[in-house]
Amino acid sequence: MKKNFYYILPALAIVMIGMSSCKKDIVEHNLEFSPLTPSSLDLKAENWKPVLLTSNSQFAVAAPDAVTSPAYVADLNEIKALQRDITDDQRKLIAYWSAGSVLRWNEILRELVAKHNLPPYQNSDGTYPAPSAANPFAYPQFPFSNPPYAARSYAYVSAAQYDALIAAWHYKVLYNRPAPYKNDAGVQALIPKSDLPSYPSEDAVVAGTVIEMMKLLFPTEIAYIEQKEADEKMYRLISGANTRAEWDAGEALGRQVAGLFTARARTDGAGAAIGTPAYWQQLETNTAATGQVPWISLEYPKRPPMLPLFGKVVPFLFPATTVASLRPGPPPSTSSDEFKKETEEVLYYSQHATRENKAIVAFWADGAGTYSPPGHWNAIAAEEFVKQNYSEVRWARNLALINMAEMDAGIVCWDTKYFYFNPRPTQTDANIKTLTGIPNFPSYSSGHSNFSAAAATVLTYLLPDRGTKFTDMAHEAAMSRLYGAIHYRTDCDAGLVTGKQVGDYAVARAKADGADQ
Amino acid sequence: MLRLDFYPNFRPYMIKPLLVKTSKYFIALSFFVALFSEASAQTEADAIMIPKNYLCTGVMYGHSSWDHYWEGTFKRDNGNIGTLTTQMYSLMANYGVSNKLNVLVSLPYITTHASAGTLEGQKGIQDLMASVKYMPVEAQVGKGVISLYAIGSVSVPLSNYVADFLPLSIGVHSTNIMGRAMADYQLSNFFVTGSAQYVRRSNITIDRNSYYTTEMHYTDEVKMPNVAVYNFRTGYRSESWIAEAVVDNNTTLGGFDIRKNDMPFPSNKMNFTSAGVNFKYTFSKPAGLELTAGGDYVLHGRNVGQTTTIHGGIYYLFSVKKEKKDKK
Structure with a gap:
């Protein structure tokens, strides 16, 4: 018995030598293209x-x-x-x-x-x-x-x-x-x-x-x-x-x-999208005047809302006047039973986070220090496009379609967010702890859902043989915000609808641009 | 001595409840009868061994917190974290394979909590740690005794906890292999111990397939920098008491700084120097019962929290072959 244990040291030494010789080097998949x-x-x-x-x-x-x-x-x-x-x-x-x-x-x-x-x-x-x-x-x-x-x-x-x-x-x-x-x-x-x-x-x-x-x-x-x-x-x-x-x-x-x-x-209006302190205050005052609870920054110290006038930026795929027509109807009133139920649902996901849900939240989080949700969809698109052997001009055309849809989805989403100025779930119920950071802008509708549905709509048109792959991913991306306890279900559902509508503009353009004829 | 990283990554190998011999009966059985205080041990980083066929088991509790941390070299607080508190409950065992060879294991359960902001605290079983502690040399030098040690350890995550949710993650989920060299000198009841450890960390897998460090990476695998650990301790050891002061330094060999107002990441360069004290009391009755307590404070760090830690433990040391011994 005792002697057996004297073999431990040499055995351990061998294991350590083995571990140090095995390479830590990682082959990143974009370098394998x-x-x-x-x-x-x-x-x-x-x-x-x-x-x-x-x-x-x-x-x-x-x-x-x-x-x-x-x-x-x-x-x-x-x-x-x-x-x-x-x-x-x-x-x-x-x-x-x-x-x-x-x-x-x-x-x-x-x-x-x-x-x-x-x-x-x-x-x-x-x-x-x-x-x-x-x-x-x-x-x-x-x-x-x-x-x-x-x-x-x-x-x-x-x-x-x-x-x-x-x-x-x-x-x-x-x-x-x-x-x-x-x-x-x-x-x-x-x-x-x-x-x-x-x-x-x-x-x-x-x-x-x-x-x-x-x-x-x-x-x-x-x-x-x-x-x-x-x-x-x-x-x-x-x-x-x-x-x-x-x-x-x-x-x-x-x-x-x-x-x-x-x-x-x-001259597209993005330079003025940050707004002014007076405008930030006006958003809060105007929303309160409608009887709805206005959004409040949950950061400390309170941070001004992110680019509240981005909804006024001139889109690529449709005239600026179309933006308001794409805006979804109002979310449940902050005093309604439906709103209360939706808040309870978010609390449930906050308190019952499965390991799988945590992975979904992290995979789609795309928060600070990342390439953002539109960047994530560029990465998804790129991984698919390398399999297609596109010419450079078709690569550019397809990414332009996706990214014009992303920008315009962002414009419509931001217009919606600042039109309704709806509070985040944690503002409604402070017991709601989150699995990712709460973005510093109003809740309705979900940016991830808009971006994801818009990109998925374009990708599904470009690569129809992938079936529902992209719309399934978009749905998961949207739900990740509910699982992460930073969005109500309505935010995600409405965002998916609006995002698809924006994506359809890009698809209409694609059908008429001469590349697919 | 208990050390908490910026991340509440309690590292069991850094937990140093103090132990010495527990009873006269015990001393009599010890191979090192002549060595007054070298009788039992519970951590891989102290110069204490327990004798052959003895088992020491116990539980310990650790509480650590910080409200300031370093982003690179920039020290700040964060209203969206408030005070980050980590609690650890750990099961520990140390077995004397021989008087010169001890095997130690520990298993921590960890919870984290942020007092401000919205991020959800995490909890779970962290990493199982196993060590083999070998004392090849023990010699009288002048009026004192010098002993040398080689310690090899492995730590393995036992649950699929999330590493990429710092600072709330309970650990960084790497599998580590560690080698430590240690020397101890004891003169009468006073001792000094110095050791250096190399920690080789495996790559980890996170839940996203790209991340930015100082450049973009398109993979879900994260290369974890290795770590060098230096430990110095000195104090008083007697049959019933140990009191020691400990200085610890962790230096990450590589890694990158958290940028201003960015989130931390598992492969950050997490360095710190901490100072603390430990106490242990060994009861003569009931023989084998031991209590430990201690605390420490991070004096200086980089990409870690300025942590204050307190800890305590209760242990029981006993022979697993009592009958056989009795026959002797």
Whole structure:
């Protein structure tokens, strides 16, 4: 007996050595995506219906240098020189970026949203500072990419990429310049070969739009974005996919098209969405005057409501005047029996949280420090789209449809929230403890439900073979807010209905934009 | 000594109720008859062994709380948390395989509660901890005695509690393997003990499939940084009493800071230095009964709460082969 135990120490030592040798390294699933090999080049995309562009030749792209010109030959020689000295890090750039430009820039945007999705810390007097676009590096840095801000950012970037790629496809077809590896056998193709004309570079178009949009949306991240752009440019050159001139032409086009979108964004009303102290007070007073209990911030110190005028932002898919018509009817009166019953239901979920419900709440929480609910649906869409082998322009089109729907769902939802200014369950019954943080805005209707139903509606149209997968996910996302004890059931149900209505506008657009005919 | 992290992750291996020999009868049976105070033990971090075929079992209670914490190096309070209180109820056992080899286990049940804000407190069985404590060297040096120890431990989560709900989570749900080297010097009734421990933590799985640290991660797996623990204790040991002062330092080898006004995350860089005192009283009648009490306070930390902890325990030490011993 005693001797047996002396084997414990060597055995333990072996276990510890074993544990330390086993790798902790994690392979993240977005790094396992294969190089993009489009099943269709979508050469007719130049005729797809753009969002803001008035025509696919609104911005001129000069004809490329002749393949026999010294300039083009010099560009090819640059590629050959790069390929001769290629490093492991550069091969990693190829492996990363070749999954697709729209995909990777969408991921980068999600990362920036997560990074900046932090509510400001209070001042010593209990008030809160607001981020300033004019002074973006001062604390709190601009922006605070909360869900409405995030939804709008995804929409502008995606829509700008879509329009810019329509223009790029026009010039690709017009100039019909084959890829460098097709013009010179000395240039290797370190990515899957493609018959898509390579002038102007579609990757550069996408990068150019992001660089331009980021000056407005995430001004503190310009250096980071420019580094990413430099990486992508190196990938295109060293992989033999583009010459420098093809890149430069594409980037210039992307920047120009993005200019249309930054101009729109500057006047879409988002800059004034934060409201004023007088307006915040007015919301409370007006609601109380109707006999309903007005929303009160449950944070300490009390935080002003999040972007109360975001409902006035100009939508992409329908006129601003349509917003009020999409607003659902009122929630149960705060003095009604129905309201009391719904509050009791929330209390039940608060006090009877199963492990499974906790997992659902956490999976969909998408709160502070995350890419937000619209970002979550971008991630879901991206995971599906990589299986579809879309062309870059179709990637952009489909993400633009989803993200315009997300932004507009956010607008309609915020309009609803501040129209009714309904209290959260915990305000109604302080015994309701929550499984996730309570967002700092009114309860009715649920933002998650709006965002999720809108995205699921578009995804179901785009990928009908997935059946009810996305609507099932949207339903779970909506219910996660009830399980988490931060929403009444009515908030979730109404949000799902409104979100689908907004999603239907995107579907109607998709049916008519030329991409599915 | 009981240590609470920022997260109410009571770490049983840091729980140090004090124990010494319990009775004259017990001493007589001890292999270390000459060593006045080296007679029993209950934690893997103190220089105390119990003799062969003895079992020490007990229960302990710990209460810890904080109302200030550090986000990175920024110290703050939080009106949406108020005071974060963690309570622990733990079952413990220590068995003397031989006079030089003890096996220890502990099993804590933990509850958390925030006095303000809306976040729901959590509760559940946390991590089972098992340790093997080996004393290869024990030698007279001058008028005192030096003893050296090697301690290997494993902790395993016993329930599927939520790790990613800090600071309300009851733990961070990693499986840990720990190795500690310890040296003790005793002169008359006074002792000093120093030890260093390396904690290797497994990756954990959380309920979402992406998260941001200092960059975006698309996985539900979280790489947990390992931890170095340094412990120093000194004080008085006698047959009936132990009184000691303890300084503890935990340094996370990697990890990242909580950003201003962000939520904490299991793989944060959680560092702290704490100081505390422990007392233990051993009854001569009934022989084998022991009471412990103590407390400590975090002097300085990073991504942890400035925790104040008090704890107490009751233990019983007895021979499991009494008849055999009696025959001797």
